[in-house]
Amino acid sequence: MLGFLKEPVVVTAEINVNLVALTLMGLISRLWGLCYPRAVVFDEVYYGQFVSLYMKRIFFVDDSGPPFGHMLLALGGYLGGFDGNFLWNRIGAEYSMNVPVWSLRLLPALAGALCVPLAYQILVELHFSHCAALGAALLILLENSLITQSRFMLLESILIFFILLAVLSYLKFYNLKKHSAFSGSWWFWLLLTGVACSCAVGVKYMGLFTYMLLLAAAGLHFWHMIGDQNLSNVSLLCHFLARGLALIIIPMGLYLSFFYVHLALLYRSGPHDQIMTSAFQASLEGGLARITQGQPLEVAYGSQITLRNVLGKPMQCWLHSHTNTYPIRYENGRGSSHQQQVTCYPFKDVNNWWIVKDPGMQQLVVSNPPRPVRHGHIVQLVHGITTRYLNTHDVAAPLSPHSQEVSCYIDYNISMPAQNLWRVEIVNRESDTDVWKTILSEVRFVHVNTSAVLKASGLSGASLPEWGYRQLEVVGEKLSKGYHQSMVWNVEEHRYGKSQEQKEREVELHSPTQMDISKNLSFMAKFTELQWKILTLKNEDTEHKYSSSALDWITMDTNIAYWLHPTSGAQIHLLGNVATWASANAAALVYLCLSLWYLLRRRRRIYDIPEDAWQLWMSAGGICGGGWAVNYLPFFLMEKTLFLYHYLPAVTFQILLIPVVLQHLSDHLCRSVLLKSMFSALTVAWFSWVYFVYCTFSPVTYGQPALSLTELKALRWKDSWNILIRKQ
Numbered sequence: 001m002l003g004f005l006k007e008p009v010v011v012t013a014e015i016n017v018n019l020v021a022l023t024l025m026g027l028i029s030r031l032w033g034l035c036y037p038r039a040v041v042f043d044e045v046y047y048g049q050f051v052s053l054y055m056k057r058i059f060f061v062d063d064s065g066p067p068f069g070h071m072l073l074a075l076g077g078y079l080g081g082f083d084g085n086f087l088w089n090r091i092g093a094e095y096s097m098n099v100p101v102w103s104l105r106l107l108p109a110l111a112g113a114l115c116v117p118l119a120y121q122i123l124v125e126l127h128f129s130h131c132a133a134l135g136a137a138l139l140i141l142l143e144n145s146l147i148t149q150s151r152f153m154l155l156e157s158i159l160i161f162f163i164l165l166a167v168l169s170y171l172k173f174y175n176l177k178k179h180s181a182f183s184g185s186w187w188f189w190l191l192l193t194g195v196a197c198s199c200a201v202g203v204k205y206m207g208l209f210t211y212m213l214l215l216a217a218a219g220l221h222f223w224h225m226i227g228d229q230n231l232s233n234v235s236l237l238c239h240f241l242a243r244g245l246a247l248i249i250i251p252m253g254l255y256l257s258f259f260y261v262h263l264a265l266l267y268r269s270g271p272h273d274q275i276m277t278s279a280f281q282a283s284l285e286g287g288l289a290r291i292t293q294g295q296p297l298e299v300a301y302g303s304q305i306t307l308r309n310v311l312g313k314p315m316q317c318w319l320h321s322h323t324n325t326y327p328i329r330y331e332n333g334r335g336s337s338h339q340q341q342v343t344c345y346p347f348k349d350v351n352n353w354w355i356v357k358d359p360g361m362q363q364l365v366v367s368n369p370p371r372p373v374r375h376g377h378i379v380q381l382v383h384g385i386t387t388r389y390l391n392t393h394d395v396a397a398p399l400s401p402h403s404q405e406v407s408c409y410i411d412y413n414i415s416m417p418a419q420n421l422w423r424v425e426i427v428n429r430e431s432d433t434d435v436w437k438t439i440l441s442e443v444r445f446v447h448v449n450t451s452a453v454l455k456a457s458g459l460s461g462a463s464l465p466e467w468g469y470r471q472l473e474v475v476g477e478k479l480s481k482g483y484h485q486s487m488v489w490n491v492e493e494h495r496y497g498k499s500q501e502q503k504e505r506e507v508e509l510h511s512p513t514q515m516d517i518s519k520n521l522s523f524m525a526k527f528t529e530l531q532w533k534i535l536t537l538k539n540e541d542t543e544h545k546y547s548s549s550a551l552d553w554i555t556m557d558t559n560i561a562y563w564l565h566p567t568s569g570a571q572i573h574l575l576g577n578v579a580t581w582a583s584a585n586a587a588a589l590v591y592l593c594l595s596l597w598y599l600l601r602r603r604r605r606i607y608d609i610p611e612d613a614w615q616l617w618m619s620a621g622g623i624c625g626g627g628w629a630v631n632y633l634p635f636f637l638m639e640k641t642l643f644l645y646h647y648l649p650a651v652t653f654q655i656l657l658i659p660v661v662l663q664h665l666s667d668h669l670c671r672s673v674l675l676k677s678m679f680s681a682l683t684v685a686w687f688s689w690v691y692f693v694y695c696t697f698s699p700v701t702y703g704q705p706a707l708s709l710t711e712l713k714a715l716r717w718k719d720s721w722n723i724l725i726r727k728q
Contacts, residue, residue: 055084068202112150339407452476627653
């Protein structure tokens with residue numbers, strides 16, 4: 001019974017020494033001296049702010065992309081015990097002792113290190129030799145720009161890691177499909193492809209380019225499967241559903257989960273939430289939630305309300321009035337109604353309060369029980385402090401002469417009667433009997449007499465002159481075809497009015513609300529709003545000292561100075577390995593020319609290389625060349641400030657193309673032993689050049705040792721490079 005104990009238990013394992021050695025070298029190259037410099041380096045000043053906000057659970061919006069990458073950086077801070085207390089206001093600022101620099105930079109460095117063995121594995125899965133795979137990995141290892149970008153609290157190395165992981169996973173899945181369909185490993189690599197794609201997109205939207213490339217490859221491969229007569233219809237359906245689940249459904253779910261965690265972590269109000277809707281702001285702890293907690297939900301006749309414009313950009317503003325009137329004549333000679341001014345005011349103020357009045361009754365208080373206002377009801381809006389009615393008429397607005405002036409009506413006993421009836425239209429209603437709700441309802445006010453729509457036109461134009469206190473113009477938009485957010489308002493603050501006397505009402509308008517109501521948004525509502533803001537919110541793009549065009553990247557005519565030591569000549573630059581980048585361009589050109597040559601020859605029924613070599617050549621080009629194209633060419637269509645680091649995902653794929661071309665030339669064009677020997681010698685000499693360039697520029701890759709003035713001048717290989725040289 002215990003006979004198995006007579007023999008020793010033996011466990012055997014295969015260890016790829018190349019892979020282990022490459023991983024160790026990658027870790028050393030990226031982790032060595034990771035805390036140096038102990039100062040803010042370039043875009044750490046940008047990402048560090050978000051890490052601090054995560055530590056303090058304060059909500060923010062970053063228009064550069066989804067939150068997954070920011071959360072990974074924040075994870076490093078959390079693991080290092082960072083409390084978020086550091087002022088990220090200047091590149092080069094020394095980190096205080098409470099900032100765990102090594103921990104914050106660790107995850108990008110690990111991601112950058114793991115790109116080295118990933119490059120090796122990708123070439124192996126493309127069925128190239130281990131020598132070619134080793135060459136690809138060493139080129140990634142010695143690429144100065146990738147080293148620099150991975151050693152700081154930046155996102156590009158994490159993005160490239162997930163991109164390469166997605167490519168490797170798909171290749172492993174594809175190579176298994178013929179013999180191990182629906183096996184455990186088959187499912188593992190297919191699912192990992194979808195997860196890696198989702199993570200890449202979650203770090204930066206640039207990950208979408210590679211995701212689309214892999215979806216196209218999966219679609220092409222499935223198209224070929226359809227023509228396989230050995231597969232039944234049921235089997236094809238199962239393959240289709242498996243790919244749909246792993247490459248579309250699961251990535252979408254994972255992408256949503258990034259936002260779920262993001263919103264769960266950031267539950268406190270902060271400066272960024274002002275661009276969100278009132279409903280979103282009210283769901284955050286503090287800020288608007290502190291003001292609106294306990295408000296009545298349903299707007300009723302007699303309600304006291306503030307109306308916030310839904311557009312909210314370039315700034316939020318509330319419907320406002322004050323005792324001042326429009327000037328009798330404007331600067332251009334046009335006349336006005338000389339009625340009380342109505343504006344959109346970007347600050348909270350007691351003059352933002354309005355009372356919803358029933359036109360058929362005189363009372364300005366809420367009855368018992370309250371009579372709610374519904375979609376389609378006619379109301380009057382009475383300004384709380386001046387008790388004048390919101391009005392519009394056929395008089396040109398001060399800044400928008402094609403629109404109607406909006407005012408609070410003053411009876412001058414002239415032939416200009418009041419026109420103060422407004423129809424409430426709930427834009428986001430579920431039915432035509434919906435009740436007007438605080439915060440949740442988005443409402444248009446349509447003037448009964450003229451059909452003009454109340455609009456905050458100042459959000460898209462200039463502010464009023466001095467007589468209007470530089471506040472934003474409000475008009476009656478006569479051409480109300482279509483829908484624009486500047487015509488939509490929502491109730492932000494709300495109370496049920498109780499005081500009929502004006503003096504008592506003014507006191508009431510200054511007091512906080514009392515009644516209880518919950519306004520928690522669902523996750524999907526929050527996600528939809530936040531996603532829309534990320535996609536549509538655009539900061540003003542300004543020229544940066546180190547911005548560049550996409551054409552500058554190929555020949556590396558630009559660089560970025562990341563850090564300069566305050567006293568010595570030590571500095572860090574984002575500069576690629578000149579030898580590698582030039583070779584990558586040459587490899588892409590050779591690949592393109594050879595492919596066209598082969599295609600022309602094959603069209604004439606002349607086959608220069610075997611069919612399996614042709615398929616290998618095309619598949620490698622589709623992944624490496626296609627990866628370069630999809631990650632580079634879209635930047636020519638983008639209207640944004642571009643930097644050299646945007647090219648790093650593309651150049652990574654282009655570098656992988658170098659050993660592909662070298663092996664092809666050696667196997668199929670060098671036909672004699674002498675030619676092969678000469679080609680091998682040239683390859684060794686070329687690789688020595690790559691290593692020489694890496695060593696030459698390593699002082700500005702790692703920031704140490706400090707170089708002398710002469711040494712720095714010697715590094716300026718191109719006049720367009722901005723190597724920082726201190727004046728003596």
